[in-house]
Amino acid sequence: MSDTCNCEPTEILIFPCSGGSNVGQIANQAGVDLTKAGVGKLYCLAGIGGHLDSFIESAKVARRIVAIDGCPAGCAKKTLEHAGFKVTDYTIATELGIKKNHDFNLATGDINTVCAEIRRQLGR
Template sequence: MAEEIKCACDSTNVALFSCSGASNVGQLSNQIAIELTEKGVGRMMCAVGIGGQVAGLLRSAEGCDRIIAIDGCPQNCARKSLELAGLELDRHILVTELGITKNKDLRVRESEVSDVLEKVSEILGN
């Protein structure tokens, strides 16, 4: 796993929106956003609030320099919610494209978190 991850978009005002769907990859997407937030890559924000058109959350997202969506599967719920709200994405990451197969297990495995976090780091240029 990478020691320190910083976003390649050269911004300190980076919004991270993740899926948190009812599958392993949805929960993994959510955990990756948490890990990236804790490492200072960006700030995790509420994708469901964007889909619900919550005014304050929309304003916060609009004020970000960069927006990154992390989806679990090809349904792309986080990306679609952001796009329907008129927000432009700078990066879209899809966990199932990183070697994780979707299933209905909701438990997040540390080995998968480490593996996906390393791959996301590469995608973000770190």
């Protein structure tokens, strides 16, 4: 979706859907791992969804808005777009071959797959 960039990690905000399924939590853990690796910064999707001014204003300065959804319902992307943001980088866990279920014993390999796709898009 996007070319490589030279953004500082703080300019790259990561919004996982954090949904109530394995793929929602894989998205969330991918956001955590990408943040720990310095790729970007995990940010509060709920604050955006609640249209809280301080969250909206902080997100406006980001150069890259990364959304990670668990499944095609696309909750993170739709929440961001509803608040007026353009998602620059995007992936859906189920479209990377991860099957949706409610087993919360998350597979490290699945989390790494999502992280790798976002890294590929960001060129980081």
